[in-house]
Amino acid sequence: MQKFVIRHSMTSLLPPFDFERMILAPWTTALDTYGWMTLMAFLVTATCGLIGNYLILRRMALVGDAISHSVLPGLAVAYLVSGQLTLPAMIAGAVGAGLLTTFLIEFLHTRSRIKADAAIGITFCSLFAFGVVLINLFASKIHLDAECVLYGELSYLPSEPMVAILGHDLAPQPVLVMSCVAILVSLLVIFFYKELLLTSFDALLAGSQGFRPGLVHLLLMGVLSVVIVAAFESVGAILVIAMLILPGATSQLLSTRLPVCLWLSLLHALLSAIGGLHLSLILGCSMAACVVVAGAVLFGSAWLYTVIVNALHKKAALSAPVEA
């Protein structure tokens, strides 16, 4: 009986494989549905990946984790204050919450014996809990879906109203917003390349050259909050951490040059978006999670590659004849 249940559940877990529907259709007949979803997934992963590269270099990966959680109360408060979630309110709430988080973490661990790791945990858990409580207490006023916070949802995209410019339907609104954020982030990375590079690798030197590392840090946190809030509905609070870290981590395994890393993380974003689309069709589950799984598989391959290459190098070094 037990075995039967298991076999039964295992077979019905996966929908039957259908090459036509799962591999071909998204690029041909159903392009206007899946195209937007894939584009959105790519934009989110690419934008997060660009910022994530700097987060990893600055060893602030877990601050990204913290901010991604605390954007939730920011959104809830923005909802309560402004009545409905307009774009400016959303961004104001998110940036406010992001800066509050960085400030609180700093404050807790410099003003008491609490260490930085505990300060991060306390801050984001409390803020996140506050957000969830707000959403539950004012459920009639705040139209945030708890499920979406945890899982993210990309499939609503095709049903979003199109934004028309000059009489042409351009793109669904979330996609448009995300592309604006993506362009903003790329421009910032291009224009402030030197500042970001120097402050990430050697904040002291940057300070002595007059670059204001503190300001760069705050700006980075602000931009990070904007990116997270733009991606929030699509991928949720927790999966966005993966989008932040996976591309950068993968590319930093493969290269030691920052420009190469940035390009590689864009490539990683593209591959994981496409892989995620097909994976979600094959497994029949949430696309946002599948994009992350695809990204994790890419990371795993890169990791395996570096481990093998390192092992070969070591072997070659060991077997090489010692020069006299």
Next chain:
Amino acid sequence: MTTLCHAQRSRAGRLSLLSSLLYPLPSLLYLLSSSTAHAARIGDLTETTVSEQALRFFTFSDPSLRLALIGCILLGLNCGLLGGFIVVRRMSLVGDTLSHAVLPGVALGFLWNMTKDPVAILIGATLVGGLSMLTINAITRTTRLKEDAAMGLVLSSFYAVGVCLIGMIQKLPTGNKSGIDKFLFGQAAALNGGDIALLAVTAVITLLFVTLGYRGLLTLSFHRAFGATLGVPVNLLHHAMMLLTAFAVVTAMQAVGVVLVSAMLIIPAATACLITDRMHRVLLWSALIGMGTAALGAFFSFLGNNLPTGPFMVLAGAVLFAAAFLFSPQQGWLTRLWRQRSQRERIERENMLKAMYHLAERREFREEGISLLELAEQRREPLETERLNASKLVHQGLATLSDDATMLHFTPEGWRKACAVVRNHRLWELYLTNVMQYGADHVHDDAEKIEHVLGEDTVRQLERRLDFPQTDPHGKPIPGARDVHGAARTRPNETTGYTR
């Protein structure tokens, strides 16, 4: 000898820890055993008012509420005890990583026979949790990536796999009613007897582990290498602790939720660290705060008709933490600010009194009043500042101000204080020149600082050491202990009546 004392003390600490942790157990048993009348599940009655709900909560008339409450208290105990070690070992974010990363394990445990079987879920989640820790280890060992990146990466990737699995389960015909979604924000009302039994077993194991292995855990937490040289099995203890942490996280997840369960590890323990210093007291406080916040979370969730429990627990914990952070007697931020401020004010007062003493001394104590103008000159400060300081002295009862507000007079209390400061200063100067062989022109600045903190005992010791001197290195007389304590005035100054 000292080690022996230490061992005895720590054994006593361990015993008191054990006994005080056992106190809540009888009341828990009482809760379990009392009446089992059928009543609605927590918050099913939506018609009730807040006060009625509160009454129902405190009379424990609701069996499912009793279960939920017992579960919450047990998980608070578990998480509080382990959290103490986690926080002092700076591994707070490990709890966070574990709680997210075990999600696929929960889903797999659920898939085992398609019901919410707590044991299967515990096994699945523990295995996956262990796997996630191994992956983090492997990533940091074999690549350039730092631990934070590795943790974030593993946390979110495992979580994504879990979300995929849960999505697939919910598509199944049986999966939808499974209540697996309760794992995400937590619902204490969804705890059933099996969950409680599991929580209780985990709590007992944790209690035994912490009390029996207390000394080993102590060395592991504060000096792992030293523990290893002593022959303490630190690696074994570390892995056992991680395993128990995984147990605590997984069993608590049902009530607190995946995202917030790490907070139950961190917040009570961090609060305890702000309240007290010794590790066994930290553990005790941490367990108590954990149980308290968990019960509060259950209470508020009950008041609000089935609101998720986890966020309320965390908020209750956050409020307690904030209170400890601001007002804790030793560590509180505001208490320390206040202490610093009163210290600063005392030093300011003493400097003012000292300046008055110097002026009086320059006139060889012939005049009673010290004019504010001269005082301002002596201290090189604006007259306004001196007026302010003078009014503070008057307020403290250390001096009186003449009617036209130009002259200051010592009160007997003020005179004693001034003598004490000058005495400290001059004795210290003498000590530095005579005993420590400083040059006479190098001692003043040092004495300026130390005069405010020398205690009575130290001053007497100095005096003995210097053989009860009468004058300081600059030839000025040192006020004696009698001046300071205002006993018999042996050498009254004929003009002022004050002793010198």
